[in-house]
Amino acid sequence: MATDHVPTPPPLHDLPTAKEKRYDRQLRLWGASGQVALEEAHILLINNGSGVTGIEALKNLVLPGVGEFSILDSAIVGEEDLGVNFFLEDESLGKFRAEETVRLLEELNPDVKGHAITEPLESFIQKDGNLKPFTLLLVAAPIDYASLRKIRDLALASQTPLFYTHCIGFFSHFSVQLPPAFPVVDTHPDPTATQDLRLLKPWPELQDFAKRMSDGLETMAQHDLGHIPYVCLLLHYIEKFRSQHGKLPESYKDKTAVRDMVRAEGKDEENFEEAYAAVLKSLTPPTIPSAVRDVLSAPETQNLTSVSSSFWMIANAIQQFVTKYSVLPLPGAVPDMKARSNDYITLQQIYKTKARADCAEVTASVRSLAKSTNRSTKLEIPANEIENFCKNAAHIHLVRGRPLQLITPGEKPSFGDRAKALRSELTNPESLIGLYLAFLAFDDFTATHIPPVPAHPSSPSGVLVPGASDSTLEADTAKLTATAHTYLDALIDESGNRLEDPEYSDLKAEIEKYCTEIARAGGAELHNMASLTGGLVSQEIIKVVTGQYVGVDNVCLVEGVASRMGTLKV
Amino acid sequence: MAAVMAPNAPVMNGHGSGRAKWKHLDTLLSRPGAYTDPEAFVPGEVPIASLDNARILVIGAGGLGCEILKNLALSGFKNIDVIDMDTIDVSNLNRQFLFRAKDVGNAKATVAAEFVMKRVPGCQITPYVGKIQDKDEDYYMQFNVVICGLDSIEARRWINATLVGMVDMDNPDSLKPLIDGGTEGFKGQSRVILPTMTSCIECQLDMHAPRAAVPLCTLATIPRQPQHCIEWAHIIKWEEERKDIVLDTDDPAHITWLYEKALGRAKEFNIEGVTYSMTQGVVKNIIPAIASTNAIIAASCCNEAFKLVTSAAPCIGMPGTNNYMQYTGDAGVYTFTFEAERKEDCPVCGNLPKDLSIDPEQTLEALVESLAERPESQLKKPNVSTGQKSLYYSSPASLEEQTRPNLKRKLKELLDDGEEMAVTDPAFAIAFRYKVRFR
């Protein structure tokens, strides 16, 4: 035993709590702020049909600790539920499916509260304010058409995020309806994409440091030479290039010239290797991505009110910063590089200090905007939120949420301002747009077919799905295919851009296959596909609820035969 | 076309019981589909019997394994075995949904098997608590499909090499399809391997390159990042001060010790950001893991197993077709499904030695170290030999001692240009053949 080492220092303050231990693997992704947001959410699942996808999605939300969830489902557990839904057991037979699934989901996490609502959907949504407690709605097809329309409109009015999902046989789909402005600051971009070193636009402190580090480089001892941070090396060679050519190395040719200079003096040192590898990506003038420009020029940024959200307030302040300096605030992060500890820390400090100064300037603008817009002190924007925005400014993301596309039963759908873009999907062999049209046709089918006999208590809520019985399988397949083909033609017509053969015939054949498979399943979910789709839906719900990461905007399709997934914007 | 059964009718499959519970599954299995091959898929009793009779081995009962067991049970599989050597930790509970707080400390394989069997009566799951290396070829020969949900690349390589080695061209049953899933945060992959027929895990090894290690001299003399301070405490300081104690990264007292040492070093060098959580992350090489990604990847693997066994739709992985699905979920939802190609010089399934370009002036020691780092080899304890002589053996100790002097010798003294060199590693059951090429 080692007895001679220094006595143990006083107890540490940041030992993990029980909760941090349980959630350790996810906190490493969305952090404490994401976790708080998740714990404040209350998700409503409006469950229909065999209803496994929604339950699987909830499983993946209960486990990481969503605040509350509710399941609206008036079905009674039938035997066929037991072979596909993991959150039911033999004893659940004959009981309300909502109550049983809530009970078994709650077991997954003692911190999560679940509620069952067994009132029929049709009456539940007629009551004003019944959807109010929920922060997000998840609706599973097949659903009564009028109810879906009503839910969509309520969600639009209250700006409550809405997910709508199908899972039939080997195929599935979900659509996302977000508010008209849904900003994301923590997009978690790839770390290699976030480097902003400002090498072509250095500020005096950085220039001085680089000069000091690379002073006498040509005659430096090998050991010292090998420890010059590559950032300083690059600044040195940029300066050398400028004195030779009278301009900054901005073109590809110029950059390769700088790279050759690095190589010429490289002498196999690791830092020269790093500099060499960084030339092409680091010698770029700081630009403002078009997505960020869109945010800065958005009407919400331009027309602030006393109750504008903090996002728009900070965006306006950043816009002022950009007007003044033509660059975004410096993020301030420096990648690791071969260097002596002291030199690296000094370099890091130079970047941090500049980032802090930029942020202070933005913060001052935010504070003065608060005054000029008569913002209540209760709505004061926390300093760390401004700091976070400044750090992520080049990667902020704004979703302009669009209403869920609903068909009108028996009529041609309209694709509006997306018709042209969707038309171009038709010639993209990777696109799953044909499958999307098949699901739209499925909704038309359920909206235009009335079940022949009063529904069994456990059968889908009064909705008849294609392929429900063998006797109508062939006719249903033909009907579904014909509708989907009509939708294809409607899209082509609306885009005003004809689709020639063989593409047109190939696409029709592909759509027929999708429709054949959908009818084959007769509304049945395969557990694997439900679990996969539930995984995707829960992932996207977590993004929406935490306000982190870039989400699907606004349709996702899963093709389980070829094992492919894809997204569309409708 | 065979008679199509009414979806509500009980299917007589010799078990005598009705199949009302499997209505959803049976509806699909009782009808031909748009992609089914009429030769391979006879709707009705045949695919149902295939599910009844198939025996599936699941390797891993962790994040992916829990999902895989649930998915297989609800896909109608009846005979499943599961292997896992681990016990349940509290940090598993955010995604390994078959475990509860009361199960912490118990064996994953046993708890998972019992839970699924209770929830899905009629499904037999046999757990084995231990290592896959404990089992021999006779054991693996019993299964129709092997599904891996592992976080260890070494275990994957071992089972891959074992299954490739088992293939006997005269016995079609000796070919065991291997379905492999893996996740990291919002990303993952699922792949189907037909040993010796399609690209194997070893062929694809360079797609999973190990993270570059921080040079020891950085840790020892010029730390710059909080991680450097932690690695210093982990690799250098522990050896110096506590080498008599085996480091247990699951022991909070040990992590705390490393944390304090790292904190002290960080202070000395003015480095910010060392936390307990980061210490744990670096020392245990923690990979973020969430329920949603596990669900996606596990379901993709089981969907392929279901298609493979029932022929209800074509599965990926057949020779000449896509066999690998790469999934990315942190920016939208994106998959790239492609055909990973077999490599003729794959040390496991290929016939040719792999070319190895080396500098003849280098020492054998440098070569041995590089075998651990090269994305396509990743051999941590290599034993190196040629047709004539043993160049270096990492173990056993007596051989190590005997061959150690060679480490300092230059490669040109030990090898000839174009000579074949064999590398083995106690972690894997096969020899890696290399053809030496002097630079």
Ligand SMILES: [Zn+2]
């Ligand atoms: Zn191979």
